[in-house]
Amino acid sequence: QVQLQESGPGLLKPSQTLSLTCTVSGGSINSGGYYWSWIRQHPGKGLEWIGYTYYGGNTYYNPSLKSRVFISADASKNQFSLELNSVTAADTAIYYCARETVLMGASDSWGRGTLVTVSS
Amino acid sequence: QSALTQPRSVSGSPGQSVTISCAGTSRDVGGYNYVSWYQHHPGKAPKLIIYDTTKRPSGVPDRFSASKSGDTASLTISGLQAEDEAEYFCCSYAGSYLVLFGGGTQLTVL
Numbered sequence: 744q745v746q747l748q749e750s751g752p753g754l755l756k757p758s759q760t761l762s763l764t765c766t767v768s769g770g771s772i773n774s775g776g777y778y779w780s781w782i783r784q785h786p787g788k789g790l791e792w793i794g795y796t797y798y799g800g801n802t803y804y805n806p807s808l809k810s811r812v813f814i815s816a817d818a819s820k821n822q823f824s825l826e827l828n829s830v831t832a833a834d835t836a837i838y839y840c841a842r843e844t845v846l847m848g849a850s851d852s853w854g855r856g857t858l859v860t861v862s863s
Numbered sequence: 864q865s866a867l868t869q870p871r872s873v874s875g876s877p878g879q880s881v882t883i884s885c886a887g888t889s890r891d892v893g894g895y896n897y898v899s900w901y902q903h904h905p906g907k908a909p910k911l912i913i914y915d916t917t918k919r920p921s922g923v924p925d926r927f928s929a930s931k932s933g934d935t936a937s938l939t940i941s942g943l944q945a946e947d948e949a950e951y952f953c954c955s956y957a958g959s960y961l962v963l964f965g966g967g968t969q970l971t972v973l
Contacts, residue, residue, distance in 0.1 A: 747908075782964070789866055789966035790952055803960035839909070848956060849899035849914035855907060 745770035747840050747854035755861045761827040765840030765854060766820075773798045773818040778843040780850060781814060781825045783836040791836075795843060796823060830861045867892065867953055867965035874971040880941040883968045885953030886934060891963050893934035897956035900929060900938045903967075904949045913938060940970070948972040 751763035765779070772779055780795035794804035796814045804812050808827070816823040827834060837858050841850040868886040875881040885892065885900075892898055900913035911920055913929040916936060929938045936955070940947055953965040 780962075789869075790954075790964035791866075792954075792962040792964060795962075801960075805961070841909075847899075847911075847914045847918075847920075848897040849911050849954070850901075850909075851911045851914075851920060853908040853910075 745842060745852045747842065747852055749838060749840050749854045749857040751838075751857060751859070753858055753860060755830055755859065756863055757831050757861060759830055759861075761825070761830050761834060761838075761859055761861075763825045763838055763840075763857065763859070764822050765824070766822050767842070768821070770842075771818070772816055772821055772823060775799075776845050778845065779814075779816060779823040780841045780843050782839045782841055782850075784839070784856070785833075785836045790839075793825065793827075793838075832861050835859065835861045867955060867963055869951075869953060869965040869968045871966070872969045872971065874973055875940075875943045876973045877943050877945065879943050880939060881943060881970065883938045883940075883951055883953075883970070885936040885938070885955075885965050887936070887955055887963070888934050891934075891955040891957035892931065892936050894958065895956045896931070898929070898931060898936040899954045900927075900936075901952045901954065902947075902949045903952065909952070943972050945972050 778795040781793040796802040813826040837856040839856045840854045842852040843850045896916045898916040901909040903909040
């Protein structure tokens, strides 16, 4: 069974770049049939889709974040990553990585999430 | 695109049924049969319980069912159990590779 684990700094200052990595085990990110996603949850709020990448294919972003976000994948490490630049306090959230199965059109595997706080 | 609208909280007693709504628009929930539902216990990874609007993944009890009418999707949990207490999120494809989530509904089992 595939498992996902987020990692990265938990505290950032305003204007810095948020960089998170999702390590995938129990499956290969280049096996096809999956989108590899980043999703976040602001404190006390609902989930917000950030974007996803299809290994060897295209990457798609939430239009509200598109100018600041970059998602990439590294098959040699079986990881995919999120970069969000020019962060502000509004980017404080729990960040989740997830695997969306194309045939299901839904995310069938998630990480537990990692809290990122932006504060001066 | 705005988030999908869910009630902030619902509650029910063990054995009862509860229904959680997820209101969208014709550009998302109403336009596609790609609504999914997730169960989230604090500190754990969210769990997929419904996909393609009405389908259950293997291993999800048939106490969980879902439907859609117009621009509103619904999740029904029958025979409530204590372990069903969690936050539930809906999600819909919104065209042009855009995904929308709901604000989440906290289910309390009384």
